[in-house]
Amino acid sequence: MSEILLILLAPVIGGVLYGFERVVRARMQNRQGPPLLQPFYDMMKLIDKQTLIVNPTHALLGVMHFVALWAVVAFTIMGGNLLYIVFLHLLASLFLVLAAFSVKSIFSHLGANRELLTMIAYEPILVMLSVAFYIQNGSFSIEAVRANPSALGSLFFLFLAFLFVVQLKLKKSPFDAAKAHQEIVGGAEVEFSGLFFEFVYMALWLEYVFVYLLLLLFAGNNVLLGALLFGVVFLLVNLVDNATARVRMEHLIKIFLGIAVSLAALNLLGLSYV
Amino acid sequence: MLTQILLIAPFLFALVVVFAGVRLRNILTVAFVIFLACVSLLHLLFINEPLGYDLPHEFHTLFFFFDALLLLYFLYVGIAKKDTLVASLAASQIVLYGAVKFVGGGEGSHDLFIDNTSLMMYLIINIVGGIIVVYSLKYIESEEFGRLKKNGFIAVLFFFLGVMNFLVSTDNIEIFFLLFELTTLCSYILIGYRKDAVATQNALRALWMNQIGGVAILSALLLALVSYKTFSFELLIANIDATYLFPVVFLLIAAFVKGAAIPFEKWLLGAMVAPTPVSAILHSATMVKIAPFMVLKLSPAMSVFLSEAVMLFGTFVFFAASLLALSKNYFKEILGLSTIALLSFMMALAALGTQEAILAASILMVFHALSKALLFLQLGILEKEFHLKYVNDIESLMSYSPLVVFFIVFGFASLTLPPFGVFIGKFMAFESFAAGIQESPVFLAALLFSALGSVFLTILYFKVLTKVFVRDMRLGTSKTKEIATTYKYTSWALSILLGAGIVWSLERQLFGMWEIVIPALLIAIVPLLLFVFILKNAHRVKEYNCGEKEEAVLNMYYLHTPPALQKIIVVLSLVFLGSLFLGVAL
Numbered sequence: 012m013s014e015i016l017l018i019l020l021a022p023v024i025g026g027v028l029y030g031f032e033r034v035v036r037a038r039m040q041n042r043q044g045p046p047l048l049q050p051f052y053d054m055m056k057l058i059d060k061q062t063l064i065v066n067p068t069h070a071l072l073g074v075m076h077f078v079a080l081w082a083v084v085a086f087t088i089m090g091g092n093l094l095y096i097v098f099l100h101l102l103a104s105l106f107l108v109l110a111a112f113s114v115k116s117i118f119s120h121l122g123a124n125r126e127l128l129t130m131i132a133y134e135p136i137l138v139m140l141s142v143a144f145y146i147q148n149g150s151f152s153i154e155a156v157r158a159n160p161s162a163l164g165s166l167f168f169l170f171l172a173f174l175f176v177v178q179l180k181l182k183k184s185p186f187d188a189a190k191a192h193q194e195i196v197g198g199a200e201v202e203f204s205g206l207f208f209e210f211v212y213m214a215l216w217l218e219y220v221f222v223y224l225l226l227l228l229f230a231g232n233n234v235l236l237g238a239l240l241f242g243v244v245f246l247l248v249n250l251v252d253n254a255t256a257r258v259r260m261e262h263l264i265k266i267f268l269g270i271a272v273s274l275a276a277l278n279l280l281g282l283s284y285v
Numbered sequence: 286m287l288t289q290i291l292l293i294a295p296f297l298f299a300l301v302v303v304f305a306g307v308r309l310r311n312i313l314t315v316a317f318v319i320f321l322a323c324v325s326l327l328h329l330l331f332i333n334e335p336l337g338y339d340l341p342h343e344f345h346t347l348f349f350f351f352d353a354l355l356l357l358y359f360l361y362v363g364i365a366k367k368d369t370l371v372a373s374l375a376a377s378q379i380v381l382y383g384a385v386k387f388v389g390g391g392e393g394s395h396d397l398f399i400d401n402t403s404l405m406m407y408l409i410i411n412i413v414g415g416i417i418v419v420y421s422l423k424y425i426e427s428e429e430f431g432r433l434k435k436n437g438f439i440a441v442l443f444f445f446l447g448v449m450n451f452l453v454s455t456d457n458i459e460i461f462f463l464l465f466e467l468t469t470l471c472s473y474i475l476i477g478y479r480k481d482a483v484a485t486q487n488a489l490r491a492l493w494m495n496q497i498g499g500v501a502i503l504s505a506l507l508l509a510l511v512s513y514k515t516f517s518f519e520l521l522i523a524n525i526d527a528t529y530l531f532p533v534v535f536l537l538i539a540a541f542v543k544g545a546a547i548p549f550e551k552w553l554l555g556a557m558v559a560p561t562p563v564s565a566i567l568h569s570a571t572m573v574k575i576a577p578f579m580v581l582k583l584s585p586a587m588s589v590f591l592s593e594a595v596m597l598f599g600t601f602v603f604f605a606a607s608l609l610a611l612s613k614n615y616f617k618e619i620l621g622l623s624t625i626a627l628l629s630f631m632m633a634l635a636a637l638g639t640q641e642a643i644l645a646a647s648i649l650m651v652f653h654a655l656s657k658a659l660l661f662l663q664l665g666i667l668e669k670e671f672h673l674k675y676v677n678d679i680e681s682l683m684s685y686s687p688l689v690v691f692f693i694v695f696g697f698a699s700l701t702l703p704p705f706g707v708f709i710g711k712f713m714a715f716e717s718f719a720a721g722i723q724e725s726p727v728f729l730a731a732l733l734f735s736a737l738g739s740v741f742l743t744i745l746y747f748k749v750l751t752k753v754f755v756r757d758m759r760l761g762t763s764k765t766k767e768i769a770t771t772y773k774y775t776s777w778a779l780s781i782l783l784g785a786g787i788v789w790s791l792e793r794q795l796f797g798m799w800e801i802v803i804p805a806l807l808i809a810i811v812p813l814l815l816f817v818f819i820l821k822n823a824h825r826v827k828e829y830n831c832g833e834k835e836e837a838v839l840n841m842y843y844l845h846t847p848p849a850l851q852k853i854i855v856v857l858s859l860v861f862l863g864s865l866f867l868g869v870a871l
Contacts, residue, residue, distance in 0.1 A: 063826045068683075071812050078811050082803055094715055095800055099703060101740070102804075105747050112751030116828035123751075127744055131737070138736040142719045151716070202828055276729065283723045 018085045025216025026050045028223070036249045050216070057212070060205035065114045070207045072110030077210040079103035080217040087224045090154030093141040100221065101134060107211065111199035122198025125189040125260055132267035133176045139275040143169050144228065146282050153228065161231035163240075168278035170229055172271040177244065179263075180222050182215075183252040188260045287331060288338070288399055288454060291324050291407060295447030299440040303433070310436060311422050318415035321446070325411040328404050337395030337456070344396075349386075352463050355470060356382060359496065362473075368489050374496035381503035385459070391510045394517040398456035402581055405647055406453035406574070410446055412782070413654045414570035416775050417662070418442045421562035423771035424665055428560065438478065442566060445471040449571045453578060458509065458516050462502045465539065468572055469495035475563040476556050487555030494552040498542035505535035522586040530869045533586050536579060537595060538862065544576025544628040546602045547858045553625060557617040561665030564617060568624045569658035577631035577650055584638035590868050592636045593727045598861045599633025600718075600734035602626065605854045607741035611748075611844035614676055616664055619749065620657065623700075623742060627653050627707075630738070633731065634714050637721070645713035652699065652706030652786055659779040660696040663689055666772050682753050685766055690753045692776045697746040699783045703804035706786045709796055711739060748843075 017024075030047045037044025046052075064070040080103045086096050104126070111123035141151055147162045148155040156162075163170060179186040190198045203211050226244055230237035258266065298317045302310055356379045363372025421442060425435045448471060452464040469492065477488030509521050509532040521532060545553035553573065557564055567573060584592065603626045610622035627649065634646035666689055667673045671682070683690050699705040718735060721728035791801055 061824065063824050065826060065828055075807070075811055078807060082807060086800075086803075092797070092800065094719075095703070095712065095796075098708070098712065099804070101743065102702060105743065109747055109751055114828050119828070130744065131740055134740045135733060135736045138715070138732070142715075142722065142732060145716075145719045146722060151719075204826075272733075276733065279722065279729055280726060283726070283729075 014088050017088050018081075021081065021084045021088070021220050022213050022216055025218075025220040026054075026213070028219045029216050032219075032245070032249060035246070036253060039249060039253050050212075053212070054209055057209040058206055062206050063204050064207065065116075065202050069110050069113045069202060072106050072113065073203055073207050074210050076103060076106035076110065077214040077217070079106055080214050080221065084217050084221050084224070087153060087221060090152065090157060092151045093144055093153050093156070093228075094138070094151045096153070097134075097137045097141055100137070101130065104130060107199055107214070111202070114202045116202055118196040118201045119199060122189060122201060126199050128260055128264060129179055129186075129189050132264050132271075133179055136172050136176055136267070136271055136275050139272075139279055140169055140173060140225070143275075143279055143282060146279070156228050157232060159231050161229065161233045161236050163229045163231075163236070165282060166229060166278060168274040168281070172274040172278075173226070173229075174244070174247070175267060175271040177222050177226065177248060178251060179267075180218055181248060183248055185251070185255040185258045186263055187257055188263055287324060287328055288336070288397065291321070291328070291411070291450050292397075292447065292454065294321065294324075295443045295450065299443035299447065302443060303436050303440045305436065307432065310439065314422055314439060315419055317443070318411075318419050321411040322415050325407040328399075328407055332399060332404060335398065335400040337399075338397040340396040348460055348463050352382060352459075352466070355463070355466050358470075359466075359492065362489075362492065366485070366489060368493065370493040371489055371496070374493055374500060378496060378499050378503060381500065381507060385503060385507050385510065388507065388510045391514050391516045392520060393515065394456055394519040396457050396460060397454050398519060399454050402578065402647075403453045405651065406578060407450060409574060409651060409654045410449045410453070410570050413658050413779070414442075414446045414449070414566055416778050417562050417565045417570060417658055418446070420565070420662055420665070420771060420775040421560070423769050424560060424562050424669060427669055438475075438560070441471060441474055442562070445475075445566065445571055449575075452575065456518050458502065458506045458518060458521075461518070462499065462506065465502055465543075465575070466496075466499050468543075468575065469499065472552075472556065472567060472572055475567075476559045478559055478563065481558075484558045487552075487558050490555050491552040494549055495542060497549070498539035501535045501538040501542070505532040505539070508532045508535065518582060522583070525586040527588045530586075530588060530591060531866075533583055533591065534865050534869050536583055537591075537865070540576045540579035540583075540632065541598075541862070543579070544573050544632060545625050546576070546599070546629045546632070547605055547625070548855045548862075550606065550622075550625050554618060554621050557615075557621060561617075561661060561668060564621075565658050565661035565665070568620065568661060569654040573624060573628055574650060574654065576628055577635050577646055580632045580635035581643065581646060584635055584643070587636060587638065588869075591865070592638055593725060594861070594865055594868060595636035596633040596731050597727050597734075598858070598865075599629040599631075599636065600731040600738065601861065602629035602858060603633065604734040604738035604741070605858070607738045607745060608844070609846055609851065609854070610745050611741055612846045614843060616667070616674060616676055616679075616749070619676065619745060620660055620664070623745060624653075624657060626738060626742060630711075630714065630735070634717065637717055639717060639720075641713055641720075642717040645710045645717060648706050648713070649710035652710065652783070655779055655783050655786070656696050656699045656705075656707060659692060659699070659776060659783070662772065662776050662779070663692050663696065666768055666776075670766065670768055670772075676749055676752055679749075679752050686768060687765070688773070689768065692780065693753055694750060695780055695783070697750055698808070699786075701743050701746055702808065704787045704790075704801045704808075705783065706790060709790055711735075712796075 027047070030050045033049065034044045034047060079099070083096055083100045083103055086099065108123045108126045111119045143166055144156050145151050147165070148159055175186070182190045200208070200211050223241060226240060227237045230240050301313060305313055356375055359375035360372055360379065363375050418439065421439065425438050428435065445468070448464055448467045452461065452468065455461050455464065472495065473488050473492045476491050477484050506516060509515055512529060513521055513524055513532070515521055525533070542549045553567070556567055580595065606622045606626035606629065610619055610626065613619050613622065631646045631649050634642045667679065671685055673679050700707050702708055715732070715735065718728050718732040722732065787801065787805060790796060791798065
């Protein structure tokens with residue numbers, strides 16, 4: 012029952028998380044920052060606007076992106092099959108890319124291209140993550156991961172690789188080239204407005220929930236460790252975001268396929284043979 | 286009895302079709318196809334255990350006669366077209382075949398042997414292949430050839446189906462060789478059907494490349510006769526000695542050739558000059574499917590080294606071909622490279638030989654056939670009805686024909702999205718690779734190649750999809766065009782079969798119910814709701830271009846693959862193949 016409630020509230024939780032993050036980041040920069048519920052005030056305003064669309068497919072795919080991500084989060088909360096979730100998440104992300112390509116706008120296309128490249132960068136790590144949990148628990152089921160003690164020790168390198176993914180998926184510097192609004196206006200989301208932008212905006216909140224749910228897997232059945240991990244990573248993500256400059260797309264790919272994938276592969280080999 | 290019908294009827298149909306008039310030909314073809322499909326379905330009901338038959342002795346003499354004739358014909362083609370490769374490969378096959386006949390003897394099991402894999406292949410060949418034959422009735426109509434040549438086209442397709450049915454039912458390597466060469470002949474005729482310079486050249490290329498497979502089979506047969514005293518697959522596999530696997534390696538090489546695995550991929554890519562139904566039938570129901578079929582057959586005979594090597598090679602080609610496909614812009618080439626990638630993936634799985642891997646390979650074989658057939662049919666429609674060939678040109682298709690867009694989207698979705706068979710197959714493949722990691726680090730490499738390859742492939746499919754969704758609002762509905770009924774019905778038939786696949790996978794419980802139902806609902810319901818409630822009344826705006834006045838031409842993304850990289854891939858795959866021999870020798 013509590014799971015269903017969690018699933019229903021997932022976007023709200025994501026929204027609060029997002030608002031809280033903005034506050035934390037502002038305090039790090041010695042600013043006051045927006046109120047905690049700012050994302051929801053934004054939501055009210057966006058819903059209130061007149062519905063303007065470029066073309067129906069574009070709007071539709073934006074909504075599909077949101078709904079598919081919600082399904083991903085739901086499967087994760089219910090303790091489904093991790094590998095399946097990783098694939099479903101890939102498809103959910105592709106809906107947004109597809110949307111961005113369906114309009115005749117340079118900035119939208121540029122953003123979509125970059126989104127695609129980031130997928131090539133992070134997807135292998137997520138697959139290896141699932142495989143690592145498979146080796147640990149003998150199945151891909153998230154339920155099994157949550158039932159067993161924490162595997163952080165034996166999956167430490169993978170955990171490091173996963174931190175790269177967190178930074179990238181939450182669109183944080185230095186890995187935020189896909190959404191570099193100073194360069195490419197708004198990236199893949201540029202053509203959305205009003206109600207439909209709200210869907211894409213909420214999809215980002217769901218992405219927060221999803222990424223942090225994955226992070227909690229490293230804590231296994233240890234709730235305290237989970238809370239600690241969440242706190243530390245949450246601060247770390249924003250600290251790094253505040254302290255680093257954006258890397259170019261090709262460097263991003265090289266860093267991911269070079270460093271992060273090697274870390275993950277090393278970990279997998281170590282798991283099997285050490 | 287049932288099987289004999291399936292083996293003989295297509296050849297008779299081919300004969301009948303040649304001499305019929307247009308109307309009669311069309312009616313007969315549809316009837317024949319329905320008949321073949323029914324017979325192949327009846328097999329499922331009546332054959333529950335593997336069956337063996339023997340052919341009368343006269344048949345063997347006949348086969349010898351055909352073999353000799355065929356090889357001489359290849360030699361003649363090589364000499365007449367001044368193609369040294371074709372000629373020399375034909376000559377070496379003649380020598381090898383002579384050697385086989387000279388050594389002779391050896392024990393055999395049954396000539397025909399029908400097991401579950403054969404039954405599955407019957408379904409693929411006769412149902413998917415049959416639908417393509419019906420489709421080509423309409424397609425060939427608009428070509429500028431004489432009536433006899435058009436009839437000949439249909440006849441060759443029937444002949445091809447017959448050869449394939451035979452090929453998947455035989456246990457005798459010598460007969461298998463004849464049928465293997467006959468598929469080569471079919472592809473040679475079909476690829477060169479248009480008789481222009483490019484077609485002839487590509488047909489010759491297909492001929493010599495596939496003859497490498499012939500040489501490999503004959504070498505395998507010769508070695509099997511000399512060291513195992515048998516010419517039967519069954520006995521070879523049963524008595525296999527792990528220290529002497531050369532016959533198996535040669536047979537695997539033949540499979541790689543048929544499956545167009547890199548470095549043999551050129552013949553399949555060259556096949557796209559042929560009429561589109563030919564590509565459809567080569568890519569889905571016939572020819573290339575021989576490759577995973579052979580590996581499935583041979584997997585019990587493979588040593589650990591061999592199965593791991595083939596797995597690594599297969600996943601490597603899967604990765605490399607998907608990577609190369611990203612740089613392509615020609616629709617047929619994109620589909621071609623994705624076929625090469627997926628076939629190698631199937632071979633990798635088949636080589637693994639665990640129960641789950643074999644199931645995954647079979648699922649991939651069936652559903653890949655359906656999806657690829659559907660997509661190639663759409664390609665033919667685009668070409669015939671709308672004169673489009675390049676991905677960049679299909680931009681306004683939504684305004685011309687929403688139905689074709691639907692089929693294309695459905696085809697690609699069925700190759701990538703969760704409720705469909707290909708996704709389930711790929712998913713099970715990952716599980717199989719993951720399960721093996723603790724046994725050998727090779728599995729990790731295979732897993733990495735597969736992970737990257739499937740991301741590339743997904744991105745590739747979406748590349749085409751992004752184009753079809755673009756709608757030029759200025760065109761409105763004025764340009765909408767109905768497509769021919771034959772095209773429509775054949776496409777619907779394949780789509781319905783794909784949909785039936787979802788029901789089947791629910792029934793077999795390959796996946797959790799929710800994991801199949803939720804994505805299906807998502808795809809079906811969300812768009813509907815949205816259109817009904819919101820989009821009808823929404824206002825339209827133009828794109829925001831930061832005040833730029835110039836209108837930009839937006840092309841599709843592609844990944845630049847430098848020639849050096851392509852060379853590296855070919856060299857690597859050659860090294861892989863070489864190491865197969867080396868590993869077995871050691």
